[in-house]
Amino acid sequence: MSGDRDAEGVGAGDPLRVVPTDAPPSGACRRKGSFTPSLTLMGEHDLCPGCGEPLALRQILDSIEALGQAQRAIGVVGIGCYTALTSLMDVDLIQALHGRAPSVATGAKRMRPECLLFTLQGDGDMVNEGLQEVIHTAARGENVTCILLNNGVFGETGGHMTATTVLGQRTKNSIEGRDARLHGHPILIGDLLARLDGTAYVARASVHDAAGVARTRRFLDRAFTSQLKGQGFSFVEILTMCPTGWFIPTAEGPGYLDRELGAVHEVGELKKDGVLVGG
Amino acid sequence: MSRAPSRGTVVIDAARCKGCELCIPACPPRVLRMSARRNASGYLLPELLEGCTGCGACLLVCPDFCFEVYQLDAPDAAKTTGGIA
Amino acid sequence: MTASTERRLMEGSEAIAEAAIAAGCRFFSGYPMTPFTELLEHFARRLPDEGGACINAESELEAIGQAWGAAATGARAATGSTGQGLSLMQESMSEITRAEIPIVVFNMARGQGDYYQATRGGGHGDYRHIVLAPESVGEAVRITQEAFHLADRWRHPVLIYGDYLIAHTAEAVSIEPIDFATKDPLPPKDWAVDGRLGGTGRSRNVNPIGMEKGSKGIDPNRFWQALSDKEDRIAAAEQRWEAIGTEDAELLIVAFGTLARFARAAIRDLRAEGLRVGLFRPISLWPFPSEALVRAAAGCRRVACLEQNAGQMIDDVRLALLGSVPVVPIGGISTDPAGFGIGALLDAERIAGRARDAYHGREVPRGVVA
Amino acid sequence: MSTAIEREILWTGIGGQGVQLAAKVLALAATREGREVMSLGTYGGTMRGGNTDATVVVADGPIQSAPMVSRAWAAIVVHPRFFEPVAPKLRAGGIVVVDEDLLEGTLPACAGARLPLAATRIAREAEAPKAAALVLLGAFAQATGLVGLDALEAGLEESLPSYRRQTLESNRRALQAGAAAVPGVSHPAWRKEAA
Known part of the structure; x- marks a missing residue:
């Protein structure tokens, strides 16, 4: 962690020169990246400081735009904090029930095979209440892309244990840390899905740092491309920070994510073109 | 601590910032730091020092879409545009 | 084979599937369960030929979710089960109604014990959806087609309440x-x-809470009040019933679905005996045809509520009549050992006997009709 | 009140005897002849060995009956084991066709004229040993004129799924043998009885 975090310690008498950031530079320059992602209607949202979900959203929308699918995409959104992001997403959406998005996406894809179908689900949504739906959708080889935002907690209820909560992780209903004897083991959903014959592409990414975000984007591009090629079910799991649900300072979110969740839910591609990676 | 001249710069939408500090460690040249300034919501804001490379890492890790990133055609152009805040 | 206009002998399940396809239904999803199973079989066999899709879902939860997604794209879509499977679907029924998604849901029920489920809804929140109950295969063919029309007309789910005999x-x-x-x-x-409006600022969000794009706040109060107002309009516009022999009836039998056919056969015999008995058959269970029932019962001494359950529709009958005519239950719990709803009550003579008792003011037996 | 003639035919037998197929052939044949038809098969929990029943209603106008009837004009008893609850439903003036080869003792008393037939033997002689139910159907049609033999044969063809086509010829022989075993129309279906 950076030593610059003591914000009150810096300011006027600092010898380093502070560059103004309230307006674009007046000299010759090239804009490299804009505030809000592609395909958004507004930049503001009500998710907590330090949340990893908007980072994932940015990559999803940018990927759709970059692949030329902006006018062919349909998103099916589950129930979680990320549901609030639907008001800023400028793609067609269907709001599904908790856990049911893969089924809803299935029906939509069957009637609109020309569309790029993706789901946006949290770990409580997909791996708890909707586990059978995502597994069956994958096993059928439905040509849709399911996207899991995995932070290991029910963020919206205030930090409760989900099926992906790692052993030792403190949640409001595993206050001494998740104990396998009391609470069972976490489900590694990506690994489970990769083993199914119907899946074409399975990858797990993490947005705990810039390189991780860039990798997330690559995996999303590959998943969507797999769908566009008609290869079957594609899946991208994205580990995201939830400092509020983890009861830690926002700045510690990326480190906690990488160290705790990332150690169990290992980042990387698990299946490409229907073939297990390293298998 | 010596800084390289700026090859890029950022605009920060201070009104949107929630002071989460994720941008601070994400910045490869370490030219972002938290300031003592607060926005209307009371969140402490980051500030930019000389030496930005315009790499866009801050943009990638900002949950509140606060960053706009520019690559400068002439290195150090930032200095001439703003001077000392 | 394409939808045939030729007169053919068809089981209800096949006829309903063909009628749905004739009405433009191109998506069906279901999970096998007697007596719903054959409906799924027929859709599975026929929809691919029609450029549609039929999915053997992993559960009723998934079945209705898939129909939801298909209908949200504008396709005519349907799902179904028996009452037990419909129980699993109730959460989605509520959300689909409030997201104003037009789908058709078939309950090939095991008897008439799902009246409350159908008309009150087992899901959460304020909602009602249209419920139509055919009495015969021929009527089911028409009602199935009409259901798809009404669903699109109102952007509202329509439930078709059938049973073992209809199937x-x-x-x-x-x-x-x-x-x-x-x-x-x-x-x-x-x-x-x-998907076509993505990135234009006019993209859509089919959702059940009034979430609007480009604004952070939601206004479920306004959204749900508008839904409630729509349901009031449906209630006024879509009441359906049949009234037979009500002009001179002293006893009015109220029955729905296939049980009404048994009542009809019973009334034929009762009339032959000189007893003035009429039949009122609600075809729409929601909206319940209350005013029509009041008119039909106007000159009657007694109203006999015939239903194959512990007494559910009788609530709607009593609410409609508001004490103006005595209401006597003449049905009851009655099924077969397999629980498919083929009970001893399905007997025109037995029903005639119970109606005779009610006619003459005698006590009608209560309890299981075995 | 409707002036239509409505004929209710109850079938009863043991699962596996071809009762449902024979009932379906009758319903298909009547449909072919432009009649109003309603039919419902019911059986116990076991697919084979338990009771199997069917109701077929044929009318020359809109059908008033419910899918299961309290009273019937005819019964076709493919096996008498489960006939007891059927017997009291029969009306006078109707007909009861029975495979007498399978009779265990006496048939419960019932209204309607009895048409006994050695259906099992006739089926065997027609080299269609599994088709006694169709022998009874052929005889019933011949005795009542409810449907013609041609329509029955067409209905038979329509009713057989592709994987059973090889049985078409033997089943046709059974129908014909049943019809041939009856001298002529003894209980005309389409003549209204005196009230």
Whole structure:
């Protein structure tokens, strides 16, 4: 962690020169990246400081735009904090029930095979209440892309244990840390899905740092491309920070994510073109 | 601590910032730091020092879409545009 | 094979599937369960030929989710089960109604014990959806087609309440596409998602809470009040019933679905004996045809509520009549050992006997009709 | 009140005897002849060995009956084991066709004229040993004129799924043998009885 975090310690008498950031530079320059992602209607949202979900959203929308699918995409959104992001997403959406998005996406894809179908689900949504739906959708080889935002907690209820909560992780209903004897083991959903014959592409990414975000984007591009090629079910799991649900300072979110969740839910591609990676 | 001249710069939408500090460690040249300034919501804001490379890492890790990133055609152009805040 | 207008002997399940296809249904999803199973079989066999899709879902939860997604794209879509499976679907029924998604749901029920489930809804929140109960295969053919029209007309789910007899009885029927839209034009499906408006600022969000794009706040109060107002309009516009022999009836039997056919056969015998007995058959269970029932019962000494359950529709009958005529239950719990709803009550003579008792003011036996 | 003639035919037998197929052939044949038809098969929990029943209603106008009837004009008893609850439903003036080869003792008393037939033997002689139910159907049609033999044969062809086509010829022989075993129309279906 950076030593610059003591914000009150810096300011006027600092010898380093502070560059103004309230307006674009007046000299010759090239804009490299804009505030809000592609395909958004507004930049503001009500998710907590330090949340990893908007980072994932940015990559999803940018990927759709970059692949030329902006006018062919349909998103099916589950129930979680990320549901609030639907008001800023400028793609067609269907709001599904908790856990049911893969089924809803299935029906939509069957009637609109020309569309790029993706789901946006949290770990409580997909791996708890909707586990059978995502597994069956994958096993059928439905040509849709399911996207899991995995932070290991029910963020919206205030930090409760989900099926992906790692052993030792403190949640409001595993206050001494998740104990396998009391609470069972976490489900590694990506690994489970990769083993199914119907899946074409399975990858797990993490947005705990810039390189991780860039990798997330690559995996999303590959998943969507797999769908566009008609290869079957594609899946991208994205580990995201939830400092509020983890009861830690926002700045510690990326480190906690990488160290705790990332150690169990290992980042990387698990299946490409229907073939297990390293298998 | 010596800084390289700026090859890029950022605009920060201070009104949107929630002071989460994720941008601070994400910045490869370490030219972002938290300031003592607060926005209307009371969140402490980051500030930019000389030496930005315009790499866009801050943009990638900002949950509140606060960053706009520019690559400068002439290195150090930032200095001439703003001077000392 | 394409939808045939030729008169053919068809089991109800096949006739309903053909009628749905004739009405433009192109998506079906279901999970096998007697007596719903054959409906799923027929859709599975026929929809691929029609350029549609039928999915053998992993559960009723998934079945209705898939129909939801298909309908949200603007396709005519349906799902179904028996009452037990419908129980699993109730959460989605509630959300689909409030997201104003037009789908058709078939309950090939095991008897009439799902009346409350159908008309009150087992899901959360304020909602009602249309419920139509055919009495025969021939009527089911028409009602199935009308259901798809009404669903699109109101952007609202329509439940068809059938049963074992509707599913398994074979009748000689012809499946001719019925044109409802010329007389009653349908609104454009400008709410459905097809992806085309992405990035234009006018993209859509089919959702049950009034989430609007480009604004952070939601206004479920306004959204749900508008839904409630729509349901009031449906209630006023879509009441359906049949009234037979009510002009001179002293006893009015109220019955729905196939049980009404047994009542009809019983009334034939009772009339032959000189007893003035009429039949009132609600075809729409929601909205319940209350005013029509009041008119039908106006000159009666007694109203006999015939239903194959512990007494559910009788609530609606009593609410309609508000004490103006005595209401006597003459049905009851009655099924077979397998629980499919083929009970001893399904007997015109037994029903005639109970109606005779009610006619003469005698006590009608209560309890299981075995 | 409707002036239509409505004929209710109850079938009863043991699962596996071809009762449902024979009932379906009758319903298909009547449909072919432009009649109003309603039919419902019911059986116990076991697919084979338990009771199997069917109701077929044929009318020359809109059908008033419910799918299961309290009273019937005819019964076709493919096996008498489960006939007891059927017997009291029969009306006077109707007909009861029975495979007498399978009779265990006496048939419960019932209204309607009895038409006994050695259906099992006739089926065997027609080299269609599994088709006694169709022998009874052929005889019933011949005795009542409810449907013609041609329509029955067409209905038979329509009723057989592709994987059973090889049985078409033997089943046709059974129908014909049943019809041939009856001298002529003894209980005309389409003549209204005196009230």
